Amino acid sequence: MPEFETLLYEEADGVAWVTLNRPEVMNAFNTVMQRELRDLWRWLRRHDPVRVVVLSGAGDKAFCTGIDRGEAIAEGPRRGRTGRGASDSAGPGASEGGEVRIGSGTTPFMFDDPGSNLGPKSNDLWKPVIAAVNGIACGGAFYMLGEVDFMIAAEHATFFDPHLTFNMAAAFEPLQMTGRMPFGDLVRLTLLGSEERMSARRALEIGLVTEVVPLEELRERSGWAASVIARSHPVAVQGTLRALWAGRELSRSQALAMAWAFVGLGNDPDALEEGQARFASGQRVEWRLR
Structure with missing residues (x-):
């Protein structure tokens, strides 16, 4: 850990x-x-x-x-003059006079998003x-x-x-x-x-x-x-989540085209058998109303 x-x-x-x-x-x-x-x-x-x-x-x-x-965390592209003959002695992204270059090095298109690892x-x-x-x-x-x-x-x-x-x-x-x-x-x-x-x-x-x-x-x-x-089977839960997020981020037809894959991957045979036996027994959970 x-x-x-x-x-x-x-x-x-x-x-x-x-x-x-x-x-x-x-x-x-x-x-x-x-x-x-x-x-x-x-x-x-x-x-x-x-x-x-x-x-x-x-x-x-x-x-x-x-x-x-x-704390100095990379903030993405910032506007500033790069200057000629810029020196790296002042640190990454710095130029003469200590001004910050656009992006990483001499390009505005490469930088580290400070939140990219948080989710x-x-x-x-x-x-x-x-x-x-x-x-x-x-x-x-x-x-x-x-x-x-x-x-x-x-x-x-x-x-x-x-x-x-x-x-x-x-x-x-x-x-x-x-x-x-x-x-x-x-x-x-x-x-x-x-x-x-x-x-x-x-x-x-x-x-x-x-x-x-x-x-x-x-x-x-x-x-x-x-x-x-x-309390639910973890593979079934994760397959369900993948399907729901596909529905959020893709078109409806694209998400539906993937649904069988999520069902196939998320239905563990042993867990499915246990769940069906529980259903057939008449056993039901106590529910609450939100």
């Missing part, structure tokens, strides 16, 4: 509890957290005891407030990930929220994108959220920057989150959903 400096990790009954643990900066991510999340998602791919993940932030103020502006799907993890949003979620937090499978929010949680308030074009973060909310709501959230925040209640109304609960109930509700999923 990886060792963590910026994350807390617990594991019980098939559920991994992952907490972004930098409350002193409202759980903003730095390069260490970036690397640790990448390593964690990839390790969980091979760690069979875990079937479901719950992702949250430390404390009660913020889930994540994006990139840690106090589970970007690291090919197809175990379900539930976000328990315990406060502010803004900007770079959308790298993670755009790749979780569903969200449960505390009543005081808020969502916004501060980029335009500070004269930065917003691209990667809102694009992560295009399948999460109606287009008009996403445009409004992005263009109004820090001057308007979406409440948890509004997020529920538009389908961004699936449930809103008091903060003190957030862990219990997230844990209940995770425990239900963890």
Whole structure:
């Protein structure tokens, strides 16, 4: 198991509890957290005891407030004169006078996106990930929220994108959220920057989150959903997730063309036999109404 400096990790009954643990900066991510999340998602791919993940932030103020502006993380293409006879002595991307070159080296087309390793799907993890949003979620937090499978929010949680308030074009973060909310709501959230925040209640109304609960109930509700999923056969769950995400990201006809493959891969013969025997026995679960 990886060792963590910026994350807390617990594991019980098939559920991994992952907490972004930098409350002193409202759980903003730095390069260490970036690397640790990448390593964690990839390790969980091979760690069979875990079937479901719950992702949250430390404390009660913020889930994540994006990139840690106090640390120099690659920010993508920046405009500036490259200058003739530029020297590398001032460090990568620097030119005479210390001005930053466009992109990486002398080209604007190659750079490291600081959020590219943060999400589970970007690291090919197809175990379900539930976000328990315990406060502010803004900007770079959308790298993670755009790749979780569903969200449960505390009543005081808020969502916004501060980029335009500070004269930065917003691209990667809102694009992560295009399948999460109606287009008009996403445009409004992005263009109004820090001057308007979406409440948890509004997020529920538009389908961004699936449930809103008091903060003190957030862990219990997230844990209940995770425990239900963890009782299902993991291959069937992952096949279902792959199908649903194909439906989100592809055309309907393209996704349907792949459906038989997901069914074939996701139906383990032994597990299927057990499930059919349970159905034939008349055994049924107790259900709850949401």
